[in-house]
Amino acid sequence: MLKRLVPALLVLPALLLTWAGPAAAHGRSGEADARFAQTIAGMELTVVVRASVRVPAPLQVDVVAHTPGPGGRVDLAIRSVEDGGSAAGAVRIEPGRPGMYPAMLSVDRVGPHELEVRAGGERSVLPLTVLVSSTPLWEVVVYAAFACAAVALIGAMAGALLSRRAVAGGFAGGFVVATVVAFTAGVLSPWFAPTPPRGAPPAPPQEATPLGRPNAQPLVEVEPGRPARGSEFLLRVRLFDGSTGHPVDDLVEHHAALSHVVVTSQDGSYFRHVHPLRTAPGTYELRLRAQAEGRYRVYAEFERTDAGGQLVTGDFTVGDPADEGDAAEEGTPPVGSADVLAVEPARPVAGTPVRITLDTGVTGLQPWLGMAGHLIVRSRDGGYLGHVHEAGSMTSGSEQPPDESVAQYGPRLEFTFSFPRPGRYLAWIQYARNYEIVTVPRVIDVGAEGSAR
Incomplete structure (x- = not known):
C-alpha cells in the first residue's frame, strides 16, 4: 500500500x-510595480515604484529618463496619508543621457501614500498605494x-x-x-475569492455604485490665454464630477500614467505626447512651448475609478488672431520614410482593418508605457484621435507590464488599425530605443468602401 x-x-x-x-484580482496586485509617466522640467520621465515584498522596508524607486533634456536634480518624497510618516531621496539626471536612475525610500506601513516628484521648480503629487501580497x-x-x-x-x-x-x-x-x-x-x-493584498482599500458595496461613476467633465485652458509664438505657456486640464461639481481626483494608473495628453497643431507639424503633473486634486498641468502661430488641438486620455477610459478634447490658439487663416489648415503635414513604414493595403479602406508595419532596423527595443510601440492617428480636421498599441507586446490586465530596462522587441513593430471614415489622416508611431523616445510621422490617405486601391 x-x-x-x-x-x-x-x-x-x-x-x-x-x-x-488562482483568479487575479481587479486592479494592481501586490506583485505589480506602479508606474507614473511625468513631463517635468523639460524632461520625459517614468517613475517606477517597485513592488514591496514586505513592509516596513526600503522601497526601490527607479526614475527612467526617456528625454533627459537639460537634466538636473529630481527630488522624491513619499508620505503616508494615514499617519503622515515620510521619507525622501533624490536622483540627478545627466543632460543628454537617457537611462535608469535608482533611488531608495523607506516606508513603514502599507496603505495610501502620496509620492511627490520635484524638478526645476515644478511639482507633482501622485497617489500611491503601498501593497504587500497576502x-x-x-x-x-x-x-x-x-x-x-x-x-x-x-x-x-x-x-x-x-x-x-x-x-x-x-x-x-x-x-x-x-x-x-x-x-x-x-x-x-x-x-476562490481573490485575496486582496495588504494595504488595498476595501471594496465598495455592490449596491453603492451599481452603474459605476459618471464620466469626468473637463475644462482645458492655457495661461496666458493666447500664447505668443515661441513662448512658454501652461496647459491645464481640470476634471470635475458633473453630478457633484467636485474635482475628480480618483484617476487610476492607465498605461503607466494618470493622464496622457496629445497636443498637435492643426497641420500636424507640431506633435507632443506628454504626461501632465498632478498639481492639485483634479488638476493636471504641464509647460509647453509653441513653435508656430495657429490653432492647436488637445486630447487628454485617462481612466477614472469604476468608470472606464475616457478621452476629452480642447483647443487653443497661438499668436495674433489677425494672423490666423487658411494657412493653419494647409500647413505641411508630417511625412515618414516610405521604405521603413509599410501600410497594407497601400490604399486603406475605411472600416477595414489595416496592417501598419515599421521596420526600425534595430533589435533590442525597450517598452515605453508598458508597450513596445504606440500608434497615434488623428483625422485631418482634428475631430478624431485614435491610439493603439503594438500587437506583439499587448498584455492582459492581469499580467505585469514588461520592465523598461528589458530590450526585447524589434526590429519590426506591427499595428492593426481601422480608420472610421475616408479622408486624410496624420499618424505617429512612437517607440523607445536605448531609453530614448523615437517618433516616426506619416500621412495616410483612406478611401471609401469600393474605391480603387
Whole structure:
C-alpha cells in the first residue's frame, strides 16, 4: 500500500502546479510595480515604484529618463496619508543621457501614500498605494494539507516497520485524506475569492455604485490665454464630477500614467505626447512651448475609478488672431520614410482593418508605457484621435507590464488599425530605443468602401 502512496505524493504536487491557477484580482496586485509617466522640467520621465515584498522596508524607486533634456536634480518624497510618516531621496539626471536612475525610500506601513516628484521648480503629487501580497486561503490549505500528509506518511511507514498494522492503517488513511484535501483545494483555487493584498482599500458595496461613476467633465485652458509664438505657456486640464461639481481626483494608473495628453497643431507639424503633473486634486498641468502661430488641438486620455477610459478634447490658439487663416489648415503635414513604414493595403479602406508595419532596423527595443510601440492617428480636421498599441507586446490586465530596462522587441513593430471614415489622416508611431523616445510621422490617405486601391 505504501509503495502505491509514495508515487501519489510525488505526482499530486506536480498536478497542482500545472492545473491550479488562482483568479487575479481587479486592479494592481501586490506583485505589480506602479508606474507614473511625468513631463517635468523639460524632461520625459517614468517613475517606477517597485513592488514591496514586505513592509516596513526600503522601497526601490527607479526614475527612467526617456528625454533627459537639460537634466538636473529630481527630488522624491513619499508620505503616508494615514499617519503622515515620510521619507525622501533624490536622483540627478545627466543632460543628454537617457537611462535608469535608482533611488531608495523607506516606508513603514502599507496603505495610501502620496509620492511627490520635484524638478526645476515644478511639482507633482501622485497617489500611491503601498501593497504587500497576502497568501491566499487556498494556498494555506494546500501547504497545510501536504504537511499533514508528510507526517501521516512518516507515521504509516513507522507503524509498518514496527508491525503495528492498526497504527500504519490509521496514518495511511490520514495521508489519503490530507492529499485529497490538498488536491481539491488546488483544483478549486480559480473559484476562490481573490485575496486582496495588504494595504488595498476595501471594496465598495455592490449596491453603492451599481452603474459605476459618471464620466469626468473637463475644462482645458492655457495661461496666458493666447500664447505668443515661441513662448512658454501652461496647459491645464481640470476634471470635475458633473453630478457633484467636485474635482475628480480618483484617476487610476492607465498605461503607466494618470493622464496622457496629445497636443498637435492643426497641420500636424507640431506633435507632443506628454504626461501632465498632478498639481492639485483634479488638476493636471504641464509647460509647453509653441513653435508656430495657429490653432492647436488637445486630447487628454485617462481612466477614472469604476468608470472606464475616457478621452476629452480642447483647443487653443497661438499668436495674433489677425494672423490666423487658411494657412493653419494647409500647413505641411508630417511625412515618414516610405521604405521603413509599410501600410497594407497601400490604399486603406475605411472600416477595414489595416496592417501598419515599421521596420526600425534595430533589435533590442525597450517598452515605453508598458508597450513596445504606440500608434497615434488623428483625422485631418482634428475631430478624431485614435491610439493603439503594438500587437506583439499587448498584455492582459492581469499580467505585469514588461520592465523598461528589458530590450526585447524589434526590429519590426506591427499595428492593426481601422480608420472610421475616408479622408486624410496624420499618424505617429512612437517607440523607445536605448531609453530614448523615437517618433516616426506619416500621412495616410483612406478611401471609401469600393474605391480603387
